[in-house]
Structures are given as structure tokens and as C-alpha cells.
Amino acid sequence: MSTALATAEKGSSLWADAWIKLSRNHLALFGLAVVLTLCLVSLLTPWIAPYGYEQQNLMLGASPPSAEHWLGTDVFGRDMLTRIMYGGRVSLLVGFIATAVALLIGVLWGAVAGFVGGRVDTVMMRMVDILYALPFMIFIVLLMVVFGRNIFLLFFAIGAVEWLTMARIVRGQVMSLRRQEFVEAAHSLGLSQWAIIRRHIIPNTLGPVIVYTTLTIPSVMLLEAFLSFLGLGIQPPQSSWGLLINYGVETMEEYPWLLIFPGIALSLTLFALNFLGDGLRDALDPRASKD
Amino acid sequence: MTGSRTENLLELHDLKMHFPVKEGILLRAAKYNKAVDGVTLSIKPGETLGLVGESGCGKSTLGRCIVNLYRPTAGDIYFEGHEISRLSNREIMPYRQNIQMIFQDPMESLNSRQTVGDILEEPLIIHKIGDAAARKQRVRELLNIVGLPARSVTRFPFEFSGGQRQRIGIARAIALNPKLIICDEAVSALDVSIQSQILNLLIDLQKELDLSYLFIAHDLAVVKHISDRIAIMYLGRIVEIADSDDVHSNSRHPYTRSLLSAIPVPDPRGKKQRITLEGDVPSPIDPPEGCSFHPRCAYRQSRCASDPPSLRSVGSSTHEFSCHFDLKF
Numbered sequence: 224m225s226t227a228l229a230t231a232e233k234g235s236s237l238w239a240d241a242w243i244k245l246s247r248n249h250l251a252l253f254g255l256a257v258v259l260t261l262c263l264v265s266l267l268t269p270w271i272a273p274y275g276y277e278q279q280n281l282m283l284g285a286s287p288p289s290a291e292h293w294l295g296t297d298v299f300g301r302d303m304l305t306r307i308m309y310g311g312r313v314s315l316l317v318g319f320i321a322t323a324v325a326l327l328i329g330v331l332w333g334a335v336a337g338f339v340g341g342r343v344d345t346v347m348m349r350m351v352d353i354l355y356a357l358p359f360m361i362f363i364v365l366l367m368v369v370f371g372r373n374i375f376l377l378f379f380a381i382g383a384v385e386w387l388t389m390a391r392i393v394r395g396q397v398m399s400l401r402r403q404e405f406v407e408a409a410h411s412l413g414l415s416q417w418a419i420i421r422r423h424i425i426p427n428t429l430g431p432v433i434v435y436t437t438l439t440i441p442s443v444m445l446l447e448a449f450l451s452f453l454g455l456g457i458q459p460p461q462s463s464w465g466l467l468i469n470y471g472v473e474t475m476e477e478y479p480w481l482l483i484f485p486g487i488a489l490s491l492t493l494f495a496l497n498f499l500g501d502g503l504r505d506a507l508d509p510r511a512s513k514d
Numbered sequence: 515m516t517g518s519r520t521e522n523l524l525e526l527h528d529l530k531m532h533f534p535v536k537e538g539i540l541l542r543a544a545k546y547n548k549a550v551d552g553v554t555l556s557i558k559p560g561e562t563l564g565l566v567g568e569s570g571c572g573k574s575t576l577g578r579c580i581v582n583l584y585r586p587t588a589g590d591i592y593f594e595g596h597e598i599s600r601l602s603n604r605e606i607m608p609y610r611q612n613i614q615m616i617f618q619d620p621m622e623s624l625n626s627r628q629t630v631g632d633i634l635e636e637p638l639i640i641h642k643i644g645d646a647a648a649r650k651q652r653v654r655e656l657l658n659i660v661g662l663p664a665r666s667v668t669r670f671p672f673e674f675s676g677g678q679r680q681r682i683g684i685a686r687a688i689a690l691n692p693k694l695i696i697c698d699e700a701v702s703a704l705d706v707s708i709q710s711q712i713l714n715l716l717i718d719l720q721k722e723l724d725l726s727y728l729f730i731a732h733d734l735a736v737v738k739h740i741s742d743r744i745a746i747m748y749l750g751r752i753v754e755i756a757d758s759d760d761v762h763s764n765s766r767h768p769y770t771r772s773l774l775s776a777i778p779v780p781d782p783r784g785k786k787q788r789i790t791l792e793g794d795v796p797s798p799i800d801p802p803e804g805c806s807f808h809p810r811c812a813y814r815q816s817r818c819a820s821d822p823p824s825l826r827s828v829g830s831s832t833h834e835f836s837c838h839f840d841l842k843f
Contacts (some may be wrong), residue, residue: 406622408686411581412637413580413610415603422636426627509627 241506251502257495265312274302277307277460285478295480304463307488313463317447318440324382329389334420339399351387359384381443396428437500441493464489486505518688520557523726529553529589531575551574551750562727564741566734571729572750577696581615614687618699620679624671631667636805637689656685677708693727730744746770749806766835768811
């Protein structure tokens with residue numbers, strides 16, 4: 224999420240200090256461990272998955288968890304553990320990439336609009352308003368029609384929709400920061416506008432940005448499920464958590480494990496991200512105590 | 515004037531800063547907020563000029579024009595004989611080193627997400643002074659000068675008291691060895707006991723580093739303690755300027771009189787007549803015709819409403835005031 228931000232503050236002890244504080248926050252550490260484990264498992268899935276994700280066993284049909292299939296099988300007899308592992312790859316990827324796109328565009332757009340102000344701000348924010356008013360489904364369908372169905376295009380399309388709110392949040396923050404005396408102090412020292420945005424403005428908007436980011440990742444994952452359900456995203460036999468949950472809901476009365484396990488995977492991820500986000504926000508606020 | 519230009523560190527010539535007030539759907543600037551409306555003054559090397567006025571009289575705007583935070587609408591700013599108000603961002607850099615500012619609220623003027631070390635190192639990095647080791651050394655030196663422990667380097671501003679935070683602000687202002695420091699209400703946000711500590715620190719620094727100050731405040735008592743000369747500002751203009759003692763004992767402008775009468779005296783039996791001004795400060799968007807002080811003046815006469823007075827001197831040539839009459843108080 225924050226390569227741009229991290230380099231901006233390189234060598235500053237804000238980040239060293241943040242790491243110390245984060246490592247004392249057990250809940251945040253737990254979140255970090257879960258997220259890292261999920262990423263690792265997703266990376267290694269092709270080698271460690273017990274079955275192939277499209278490997279069917281029609282004789283088996285939908286079977287409850289057993290010794291051969293720990294999390295059961297779906298109606299085509301495909302192993303659920305395997306499908307959840309492969310689904311996680313797509314869901315995490317979409318979550319992180321689309322959010323990163325939203326974050327990058329949104330923070331820069333909002334920071335520039337709020338900091339420069341005046342006509343530039345008016346033009347930039349009216350563009351955001353117009354994009355808000357545009358039904359985003361049409362936007363995505365158009366993209367798909369023009370460029371063909373492509374998973375990375377999907378990530379980009381979702382990110383291109385999610386940055387709007389981020390831009391508004393950041394702009395509001397920046398407008399209140401811009402008039403503060405430390406920004407004037409930086410001006411009078413001779414720091415350039417861009418350096419002021421990078422070194423003084425953006426680090427001070429981190430709190431709300433991080434919280435909103437942890438809220439964006441899950442909503443992006445669900446958006447992907449919705450698009451896939453409409454046939455615009457991932458198509459079977461590939462899977463994603465959102466897609467698995469969607470199918471699970473249809474059969475939850477007969478085969479509850481088809482809903483429960485992908486549900487647990489998604490919830491666990493969201494919890495972990497929330498804990499991590501809260502921890503990061505506190506860690507990056509120097510005013511929060513170190514112990 | 516030309517002769518004195520080299521002698522004075524800073525000279526302002528008829529400086530004006532008018533902010534457009536935008537109205538209507540088309541956002542056209544129909545009116546202007548005349549925050550600074552024709553100020554001429556000068557500061558000599560090593561001198562402290564106090565600038566006093568009510569809130570909204572334009573004294574902070576004047577300070578911000580001098581450090582180039584605002585670009586003045588009209589008039590000239592000469593620093594060591596060079597006009598600096600119309601330079602590009604690149605050309606202004608050497609002057610920025612020489613003109614620094616101390617702000618009112620030390621909590622707001624320090625970035626709460628930077629350590630004290632980073633805050634003090636920033637000006638050195640911007641102006642490419644020394645290598646990393648030399649800068650670290652300089653930061654420790656600065657902390658020592660303003661009386662803060664060396665371990666403050668890794669601390670954040672919120673960990674300090676108000677007075678200590680203002681010391682950090684002062685350390686940042688002197689980091690580049692400036693010649694002139696604008697103190698914008700530098701002690702107004704502090705407790706009275708801390709105020710005098712900071713004032714004394716500023717006086718000591720002035721002797722050691724050969725600094726000049728433009729000391730902006732709304733409180734004449736504070737300014738008296740530190741200033742060689744004092745300028746009184748009302749609605750964007752200087753109404754009286756004189757040596758510190760003259761302002762106190764020999765003031766000529768009714769507005770100065772009323773400001774003086776607001777200073778509390780320690781002796782409760784001391785005879786003192788409080789002059790309370792009628793009404794509020796008029797808006798700088800629509801200043802009164804004639805003398806801008808006349809609606810609140812107890813000595814006003816008919817010509818005050820139409821004829822604006824200009825600064826004139828009496829007695830010693832350093833004492834100037836803008837009133838039609840030779841009032842004795």
C-alpha cells in the first residue's frame with residue numbers, strides 16, 4: 224500500500240518508532256501474522272494444494288468434510304480446501320491491487336486538490352463528482368467491452384472507482400492542514416510545494432487514510448464477487464472467495480459447509496486487516512503512548 | 515532614502531497587501547480586504563522593532579509578506595538594499611536563509627509527526643548545509659543554544675511543555691543563521707511566567723548572534739520589554755512610530771494613548787484613567803473615509819471624517835505619527 228509513503232519518510236524515526244509500538248500491540252501482530260500467512264499460502268497454492276481446482280469427482284457430489292476432503296466437496300465433487308486456496312489468490316490480489324490503485328490516485332488527487340485550492344480544487348473535485356454520478360457498472364462494462372475481459376483490468380477498474388471517496392477524505396484533511404502554521408513554517412524555510420505535500424501534508428493524513436484502507440479492502444473483495452456473479456469478473460472453474468460464498472448461499476440449506484468455510488476465510492481476513500489497520504494508525508500517531 | 519538603504523537591514527516602501535473578497539456565483543473580486551494598506555518602515559541591523567495593534571489590524575499579514583508567504587499587491591521590500599518581493603522561488607532562496615519567522619502557537623507550528631531532530635534538520639537539508647554528520651552536530655548545538663537537553667532529538671513536539679516547544683521553534687528559526695527574525699506573537703500563547711523566559715532568551719540570542727527582530731504583538735507591555743522602537747498599527751496603516759520610551763511617555767496619537775491606558779499598573783492606588791474605545795474595529799474591507807480611526811476617536815473634529823492624515827514627525831525626527839492635531843496628553 225505505502226511504498227510511496229515509505230520512501231517519503233525514509234530515514235525518519237517515525238517509522239522506526241511505529242514498528243516498536245506495533246510490535247507491542249498483540250492484536251495488531253496477530254492481524255499481521257494472519258495476513259502474512261494468507262499471502263504465503265496464496266503464493267504457494269499451486270504446489271501445496273491437495274487437488275487441482277478444476278478436478279471433479281461427480282461420483283462424490285457434495286460431500287461433507289472427511290479425511291480425504293477436509294472441508295468437504297462442492298456439488299461437482301471439487302475439493303473445497305483447494306478451491307478456497309485458489310479463491311484466496313484472486314481475492315487477496317484484487318483486494319490489495321485495487322486498494323493500492325485507489326490509494327495512490329485518491330491520496331495524490333485529494334492532496335493536490337486540497338493543497339493548491341482555488342480553481343484547481345474546483346475542477347478536480349467536480350471531476351470526482353461527475354465520476355461519482357456515473358453508474359460505475361456502466362464504466363466497468365464499457366472497460367470490459369473495449370479492452371476484453373482481463374483480470375488485471377478488473378483490478379484497475381475497481382480501483383478506479385474506489386479512489387473517489389479516498390480523494391474526498393484526503394482533500395478535507397489537507398484543507399484543514401494547509402492553513403496550519405507548520406505548513407507556513409515549511410514555506411518560509413523554502414521547501415517546495417511538492418516537498419511540503421510529501422513530507423508534511425501526507426504523513427499527517429495517514430490516520431484516516433489507513434482506517435479507510437482497511438475498510439476498502441473488504442468492500443473491494445465483495446465488489447469482485449458481485450462482478451463475477453454478473454459474469455464480468457472471474458469465471459468458473461476458477462474461483463474467488465466472493466464467488467464461492469455466492470454459490471454457497473444458494474445451497475446453504477442442503478450443504479452448509481459450502482458457505483461456512485469460504486465465509487470463515489473471508490471474515491478472518493477482514494478481522495486481521497482491521498486489527499492491523501487499527502494498530503498501524505495508533506503506531507503512526509506519535510501522540511499515542513509508546514507503552 | 516537612497517543613502518540609508520544600505521544602512522537599513524530591511525525597508526518597506528508603501529507596502530500594500532489587498533486580499534480579494536470573492537462574491538456572487540461568478541466569484542468575481544468585487545471588494546478587497548485591505549489588510550496592509552501602505553506601510554513604510556525600516557529596521558536597522560541589531561535593532562528590535564515592536565509592531566503593536568489589535569487583532570485584524572494587519573500586523574501578521576505584514577510579517578508574512580516580509581518572509582514571502584504572501585506576495586504583496588503593491589510596494590517594495592528591500593533587504594540589504596535588494597528588492598525581494600517579486601523574486602521567483604529560486605531567486606528568493608538566499609534571502610529565505612536570512613529572514614526567518616517564529617510563530618505564535620508552538621504546537622501548531624511544529625509538525626507533530628516529526629521528531630525534534632527532523633524538525634531542526636529540515637532547514638539545513640533544504641539549504642544544503644553540511645553533510646549528515648555536520649547537520650547532526652548542528653542540531654545538537656542548536657538545542658544547546660536554546661537550552662534544551664541533547665536527548666530531545668528523538669522526542670516528538672507533544673512531549674514538551676509550551677515554553678519548551680517555543681524554544682524548538684526558536685531553534686528552527688536560528689538554524690540558518692538569519693539576520694532578521696519575524697516574531698509573530700511569539701509569546702502570546704504562553705503563560706506569563708514563561709513569556710519572560712522566552713523574551714530573555716530572545717534578547718540573549720540577539721546579542722550573541724547579532725539578530726534584528728520585528729516583534730509583532732497585541733500587548734504593549736510585552737513589546738516594551740524587548741523593543742528599541744515601537745510601531746503602532748491600526749487598520750493596515752502605521753499610526754505612530756517612535757523610540758520605545760517616546761511611545762510610552764510622549765505618545766501623540768489618541769489610539770496609542772488608549773492602548774497605553776490598557777496596560778495594568780501594579781499599584782492599585784496609582785492614578786490612571788482608562789480610555790475605553792467606543793465601538794469595534796471597522797472592517798478593513800470598507801475602512802472609514804478620512805482618518806480611519808476617527809469613528810472611535812474622542813478628539814475627532816469635522817476634518818477628520820474627510821481628510822486622511824499622513825505620518826509627520828515632531829521633536830526628534832524619529833518620532834512620527836498620523837494625526838491632524840498636536841494633542842497633549
